[in-house]
Amino acid sequence: MHITRYTDYSLRVLIYLAAQDGDRLSTIQEIADSYGISKNHLMKVVHQLNKKGYIETVRGKKGGMRLHRAQKDVNIGVLVRETEQDLSLVECFSGNNTCRITPVCGLRNIFDEALQAFLSVLDNYTLADVVQGKQESQLLRLLQIA
DSSP states (O other), X not given: OXXXXXXXXXXXXXXXXXXXXXXXXXXHHHHHHHHTOOHHHHHHHHHHHHHTTSEXXXXXXXXXXXXXXXXXXXXXXXXXXXXOSOOOSSGGGSTTOOOTTGGGOSHHHXXXXXXXXXXXXXXXXXXXXXXXXTHHHHHHHHTTOO
C-alpha cells in the first residue's frame, strides 16, 4: 500500500498544528519551511482540510490556521479514506479493469482483505496518538515550533 503525497501532506499539516499551542495560528509558509516542502503543494491540501472541517482558517495580515477538531477526534483511517482518491491496490479493483482472469482470480479477495486490514489498523489511531506522549517534545524541536 502506498499513500499519495496529498495524504502525506494532509497528515503533516495536522501533525504540525497539533504539536503546538491550540490557539496559535500557523501559516502555510511556516509549515512548508518546517518540513522543507513546497508551499504551492500545501495550498490545495490546506484548502481541502478546511473544507472538510479538520482545520479552521483565518484570513488577513495576522491570519493563518489551527486545528478545528480535537486531536482525539481526528481518526487516521477516516482521514486516509477522505484524502486518497483511489485505494485500488490492483487493476481489478478499478472501473477500468481489463484483466482477463478477474472472474476466477483468487488474488482480488486476498488484496481486498489486505486493504481492509490496513485501513482497520489506521482506524485504531487518532491524531492524539501521533503527537502526544514522549514524541511531542521531539516533534516541537524537529519542526522548530516555538
